[in-house]
Amino acid sequence: xxxxxxxxxxxxxxxxxxxxxxxxxxxxxxxxxxxxxxxxxxxxxxxxxxxxxxxxxxxxxxxxxxxxxxxxxxxxxxxxxxxxxxxxxxxxxxxxxxxxxxxxxxxxxxxxxxxxxxxxxxxxxxxxxxxxxxxxxxxxxxxxxxxxxxxxxxxxxxxxxxxxxxxxxxxxxxxxxxxxxxxxxxxxxxxxxxxxxxxxxxxxxxxxxxxxxxxxxxxxxxxxxxxxxxxxxxxxxxxxxxxxxxxxxxxxxxxxxxx
Amino acid sequence: xxxxxxxxxxxxxxxxxxxxxxxxxxxxxxxxxxxxxxxxxxxxxxxxxxxxxxxxxxxxxxxxxxxxxxxxxxxxxxxxxxxxxxxxxxxxxxxxxxxxxxxxxxxxxxxxxxxxxxxxxxxxxxxxxxxxxxxxxxxxxxxxxxxxxxxxxxxxxxxxxxxxxxxxxxxxxxxxxxxxxxxxxxxxxxxxxxxxxxxxxxxxxxxxxxxxxxxxxxxxxxxx
Numbered sequence: 315x316x317x318x319x320x321x322x323x324x325x326x327x328x329x330x331x332x333x334x335x336x337x338x339x340x341x342x343x344x345x346x347x348x349x350x351x352x353x354x355x356x357x358x359x360x361x362x363x364x365x366x367x368x369x370x371x372x373x374x375x376x377x378x379x380x381x382x383x384x385x386x387x388x389x390x391x392x393x394x395x396x397x398x399x400x401x402x403x404x405x406x407x408x409x410x411x412x413x414x415x416x417x418x419x420x421x422x423x424x425x426x427x428x429x430x431x432x433x434x435x436x437x438x439x440x441x442x443x444x445x446x447x448x449x450x451x452x453x454x455x456x457x458x459x460x461x462x463x464x465x466x467x468x469x470x471x472x473x474x475x476x477x478x479x480x481x482x483x484x485x486x487x488x489x490x491x492x493x494x495x496x497x498x499x500x501x502x503x504x505x506x507x508x509x510x511x512x513x514x515x516x517x518x519x520x521x522x523x524x525x526x527x528x529x530x531x532x533x534x535x536x537x538x539x540x541x542x543x544x545x546x547x548x549x550x551x552x553x554x555x556x557x558x559x560x561x562x563x564x565x566x567x568x569x570x571x572x573x
Numbered sequence: 574x575x576x577x578x579x580x581x582x583x584x585x586x587x588x589x590x591x592x593x594x595x596x597x598x599x600x601x602x603x604x605x606x607x608x609x610x611x612x613x614x615x616x617x618x619x620x621x622x623x624x625x626x627x628x629x630x631x632x633x634x635x636x637x638x639x640x641x642x643x644x645x646x647x648x649x650x651x652x653x654x655x656x657x658x659x660x661x662x663x664x665x666x667x668x669x670x671x672x673x674x675x676x677x678x679x680x681x682x683x684x685x686x687x688x689x690x691x692x693x694x695x696x697x698x699x700x701x702x703x704x705x706x707x708x709x710x711x712x713x714x715x716x717x718x719x720x721x722x723x724x725x726x727x728x729x730x731x732x733x734x735x736x737x738x739x740x741x742x743x744x745x746x747x748x749x750x751x752x753x754x755x756x757x758x759x760x761x762x763x764x765x766x767x768x769x770x771x772x773x774x775x776x777x778x779x780x781x782x783x784x785x786x787x788x789x790x791x792x793x794x795x796x797x
Contacts, residue, residue, distance in 0.1 A: 318620075319777050322770060323613030326606055335601035339594060360657035360676075367650050373716075373765040454667035458658060458780075460773025464612050467766040471608065472601045481591035 322461030337445035342476030346483040351382035354390040355407040400426025410438040424506040426523030616774040631782025644674035648714035653678035697726035707734035718746025742768035
């Protein structure tokens, strides 16, 4: 007998529906401020195209066309890096172990881009994206049964509902009262090197969520374009080398942040 | 639950002074659950309605794959992406046996060349003429069932002896009554989103049946 797939709708419980609602409100607010939505799905390219066409050319007459582009080059990180600007949105449709998506989601913080991650199977680490919209199923066929399609359809539908509430398109008043708010303070911000220093005593041009700035990197020694660094008061204080060292060094970075 | 009941809250008075998002978030979450329930209901209803036809169509697909047949999928817009997902399911399944399948909307050079030179209505038909052999399979997806570029492709495919399968929506449109389509699976809904979600599930069932049939020894086929 053939194995029946579980309907996608059966996964949308109280938690996931609340996650979708919060994600949709964030997306509507970002679009309201002029965001472009970038979409990556290295394993399932058609999903990236479906999300993009959904927002660009809505199936319901009269709904706003919103800027949305599928990034399907062999290196989606390089493509998203050059395409995105602070205040943009990035959706990934991918499993939690997809290396390019892990990297893009991490770097999006330095790009000033709000991230959403749609997938199934084992979950990404908590905090790996701003919104994690997850199907907790180990069925490898989930991506082909319409379940992801349902998730991004709902995201589109709810986002457009939010536009009917113009008073709520501004961020919540209490949004920036966190002890360490990376966009409002200079406690330690993730940056990505754009231009390396010309000599040992020069600054590097670094991109953070706040824009581009020349940063003192003498504490780190050699830095190269695309290196991820932590910027504090105009100085790069830590380098995040790669995925493995990031995991090892995360506690240290936490210490730096709390000084 | 009907679509209009789920979405009734969408069009209240527009309150520009609204500042507390709590009630909106509650409404959005409730709406998501309502739409998800409708999606699941429609998928199950469609699978039930077409259980026998999906079995037959999936078996015929398996028989053609055994003879070296290839699958071509096609659609417009979101349905073109669902057609591509379906093609990938056959050609790169997470489990089971891969078979030759591709989406006729996938190659921008081919689609724009045909659209520019011979007209958009022929973008799929001309590819069928170029690629198709008698043992192949054509699957087209359209939520209206009326897309001209699909209809011309189905006619060409049928003339060339292909197995033709259509996924439609609403009342089925032209696809529901076309002689050129061997199996037409119409998803009875007014929502393009819900129709597409059911198309994916029906396509998945076709793949499951075809996989199961291909896994059996040929001489056991008559016992199906």
